[in-house]
Amino acid sequence: MRKFLICLITVALLSGCQTTEDGLSTSSTPIAVTGPAASAIAGDMASRLAEQIGSAGTTTIKMKKESSDFAAALKAALKGWGYTVITDGKGGKDVEPVELAYSIDGVDGQLLARLSTPTIALGRAYAVTAAGAVPASPLSIMQRN
Numbered sequence: 001m002r003k004f005l006i007c008l009i010t011v012a013l014l015s016g017c018q019t020t021e022d023g024l025s026t027s028s029t030p031i032a033v034t035g036p037a038a039s040a041i042a043g044d045m046a047s048r049l050a051e052q053i054g055s056a057g058t059t060t061i062k063m064k065k066e067s068s069d070f071a072a073a074l075k076a077a078l079k080g081w082g083y084t085v086i087t088d089g090k091g092g093k094d095v096e097p098v099e100l101a102y103s104i105d106g107v108d109g110q111l112l113a114r115l116s117t118p119t120i121a122l123g124r125a126y127a128v129t130a131a132g133a134v135p136a137s138p139l140s141i142m143q144r145n
Helices: 002-015 035-053 069-080
Strands: 060-063 084-086 098-107 110-116 120-129 132-135 140-143
Touching: 035 069, 035 098, 035 110, 035 120, 035 132, 060 069, 069 084, 069 098
Parallel strands: 060 084, 060 098
Antiparallel strands: 098 110, 110 120, 120 132, 120 140
8 A cells, every 4th residue: 555655646746847848838728818818918918027037128028920919919018028029030130039829718618828938938827807807826936048
C-alpha cells in the first residue's frame, strides 16, 4: 500500500510538469468577449504586462490583426500605457517589435485571459459582472529565458 501511494504521488507531481510546446493549454473554449468586459480585462492585462516589460516609450508591440472587441480594447489599453502597437507587421526602421499573442477562453464559468511574448506569459481568470469583469484569481506570471 505504501509503494502504491508513493507511485501515485510521484505520478501526480510529474503530470503537473507537462506543458504544450508554446506554454498555452488547448483544453479551454475560445469565447468572444464584448463591451465592458472586454475593456475591463484588456485594461487590467495591459497594466500587468506594462509592469513586467516596462519601457513603454521605446517598445513597439506587434499584435495579430483582428477585429474582435477584445483585440480593439487591448490595442487601445496598450496605447494608453504609451506603447506603439502595430498590426500590419510594419514597424519603423531599426525597430524590433515585441510579438504579443493573446487569448480569452471560457473555463468553468469564468474567462481566462492570457497574454504571451517571447519572454513572458501572463494569465488571469475573470468573473463577468453587469459592469464588466473582475479578477477571480491572482495573476499568473511565467518568465521564459
